[in-house]
Amino acid sequence: MEAVDAVIRQRLHSDVALVGSVADHIIGSGGKRLRPALVLLSAGALGLRGEACHVLAAVVEFIHTATLLHDDVVDESALRRGRQTANAAYGNAASVLVGDFLYSRSFQMMVGLRNMRVMEVLSDATNLIAEGEVLQLLNARNADISEAQYLEVIQRKTARLFEAAAQLGAIQAGAAAAMEQALAAYGMHLGTAFQLIDDVLDYSGDLEVIGKNLGDDLREGKATLPLIHVMRHGQPNQAELVRQAIIGSAEPDFLRVREAILATGALDYARDCARNEARLAAQAIEVLPPSPYRQCMLDLARFAVERDY
Numbered sequence: 001m002e003a004v005d006a007v008i009r010q011r012l013h014s015d016v017a018l019v020g021s022v023a024d025h026i027i028g029s030g031g032k033r034l035r036p037a038l039v040l041l042s043a044g045a046l047g048l049r050g051e052a053c054h055v056l057a058a059v060v061e062f063i064h065t066a067t068l069l070h071d072d073v074v075d076e077s078a079l080r081r082g083r084q085t086a087n088a089a090y091g092n093a094a095s096v097l098v099g100d101f102l103y104s105r106s107f108q109m110m111v112g113l114r115n116m117r118v119m120e121v122l123s124d125a126t127n128l129i130a131e132g133e134v135l136q137l138l139n140a141r142n143a144d145i146s147e148a149q150y151l152e153v154i155q156r157k158t159a160r161l162f163e164a165a166a167q168l169g170a171i172q173a174g175a176a177a178a179m180e181q182a183l184a185a186y187g188m189h190l191g192t193a194f195q196l197i198d199d200v201l202d203y204s205g206d207l208e209v210i211g212k213n214l215g216d217d218l219r220e221g222k223a224t225l226p227l228i229h230v231m232r233h234g235q236p237n238q239a240e241l242v243r244q245a246i247i248g249s250a251e252p253d254f255l256r257v258r259e260a261i262l263a264t265g266a267l268d269y270a271r272d273c274a275r276n277e278a279r280l281a282a283q284a285i286e287v288l289p290p291s292p293y294r295q296c297m298l299d300l301a302r303f304a305v306e307r308d309y
């Protein structure tokens with residue numbers, strides 16, 4: 001990961017000073033680096049290490065960072081990872097344009113690897129991520145979204161890049177198609193579990209720990225899984241409270257909504273769904289030979305559902 005960070009720093013360079021400043025603001029703010037780690041772990045589990053893996057991992061992190069820059073503009077977010085978002089610090093225009101720079105730089109780096117399969121997977125992934133963003137926008141303030149529709153959004157918007165990251169390691173290692181698909185399945189289930197726990201933490205986390213304001217999803221009219229559960233299984237007054245908060249008929253009462261979520265067991269339900277996804281992720285990589293890399297991937301599946309940030 002130190003080698004990946006070195007590649008990131010090197011490839012962030014631009015003659016336009018603002019590009020480097022904005023990109024460094026968000027990349028330098030920390031983060032879990034799970035997606036680039038997945039590239040290294042999946043490749044390592046198949047016996048491959050080296051510079052090409054470091055470049056691929058950096059590409060994945062650039063794509064992820066570009067989506068964060070654009071997300072924060074769309075959501076009008078002011079806080080991420082306990083720091084000002086780039087749009088709050090530099091303005092919306094700079095954030096969007098530097099996001100574009102990171103997307104284009106990632107594709108420059110892909111071309112340098114001279115692997116058409118890598119380009120195919122990442123170009124498909126970035127396209128699906130963009131569609132997921134649009135789907136989420138269309139579903140804002142939609143209190144009638146089903147659980148299946150919501151899962152489709154998070155699988156496109158979040159889990160797809162986890163899937164691609166794990167799959168890329170297999171591709172770079174020259175693995176057979178069945179192994180490639182097993183690692184892709186691991187990434188998809190891991191990413192879904194990760195996002196479901198993010199949904200839980202938006203109503204149960206600690207600002208100082210998770211680094212963003214609690215209730216942001218509610219204020220943005222996002223009907224995440226805990227809210228969907230309340231509307232489907234809560235008492236009529238609880239369901240109506242959540243419905244009105246989502247459609248934005250009035251300023252949402254976060255504390256009352258949170259009470260309804262806790263009373264209906266919605267957080268426990270979402271956690272159970274996340275645990276099931278983590279279990280499926282672990283099952284998917286049973287085909288890998290035992291190694292420290294495989295063990296770390298199993299540990300990541302557990303971390304995804306046990307974390308508090």
